[in-house]
Amino acid sequence: DSGVTQTPKHLITATGQRVTLRCSPRSGDLSVYWYQQSLDQGLQFLIHYYNGEERAKGNILERFSAQQFPDLHSELNLSSLELGDSALYFCASSPHPDSNQPQHFGDGTRLSIL
Amino acid sequence: GDSVTQMEGPVTLSEEAFLTINCTYTATGYPSLFWYVQYPGEGLQLLLKATKADDKGSNKGFEATYRKETTSFHLEKGSVQVSDSAVYFCALPSGAGSYQLTFGKGTKLSVIP
Numbered sequence: 001d002s003g004v005t006q007t008p009k010h011l012i013t014a015t016g017q018r019v020t021l022r023c024s025p026r027s028g029d030l031s032v033y034w035y036q037q038s039l040d041q042g043l044q045f046l047i048h049y050y051n052g053e054e055r056a057k058g059n060i061l062e063r064f065s066a067q068q069f070p071d072l073h074s075e076l077n078l079s080s081l082e083l084g085d086s087a088l089y090f091c092a093s094s095p096h097p098d099s100n101q102p103q104h105f106g107d108g109t110r111l112s113i114l
Numbered sequence: 115g116d117s118v119t120q121m122e123g124p125v126t127l128s129e130e131a132f133l134t135i136n137c138t139y140t141a142t143g144y145p146s147l148f149w150y151v152q153y154p155g156e157g158l159q160l161l162l163k164a165t166k167a168d169d170k171g172s173n174k175g176f177e178a179t180y181r182k183e184t185t186s187f188h189l190e191k192g193s194v195q196v197s198d199s200a201v202y203f204c205a206l207p208s209g210a211g212s213y214q215l216t217f218g219k220g221t222k223l224s225v226i227p
Contacts, residue, residue: 056212
């Protein structure tokens with residue numbers, strides 16, 4: 001058990017809809033990262049929050065947004081969903097942004113767009 | 115930008131065989147290097163890491179040595195077990211101030227009895 005909790009585990013929805021993915025980091029971790037895993041693109045970094053503030057953006061679409069709340073949990077919002085958004089979305093946490101510290105991953109949310 | 119090149123699988127081995135999964139990287143400076151493992155239906159787990167050149171990371175019988183000269187971090191295990199069947203990812207932190215992970219494409223390992 002990594003200590004990172006992601007909900008829900010599975011989401012099935014239709015094109016055009018909007019969903020929210022939730023992540024609770026390990027106790028004491030201030031950094032939250034979001035990644036997308038798909039068959040064609042592999043594992044790609046989406047966005048990073050540290051102590052409530054956005055730190056870096058990766059290959060995140062404009063239809064996607066995220067935030068980190070005062071209790072440090074984070075939410076990833078995906079809107080106007082398309083078939084290509086079907087993927088596994090991971091959240092990872094670490095105490096601080098540090099190149100020597102590993103990130104700890106949740107079990108992911110599997111999003112299926114019908 | 116930073117990148118990781120990992121041998122693509124799938125790799126199928128018999129139990130007790132020797133495993134090597136190649137990983138090379140391109141990066142500015144000398145970042146830490148990580149191997150993560152993903153078992154079916156689960157998230158990524160840190161397998162091992164190395165933080166500087168010539169460091170050897172090891173865990174659960176797996177080893178990898180940080181080779182600055184060849185920019186490599188190959189994963190090895192002397193005798194694989196069926197329970198080692200998983201997808202293995204090589205990764206490095208990139209992006210100053212954020213250190214998000216850049217991953218290789220992953221190598222799927224299947225170990226047969």
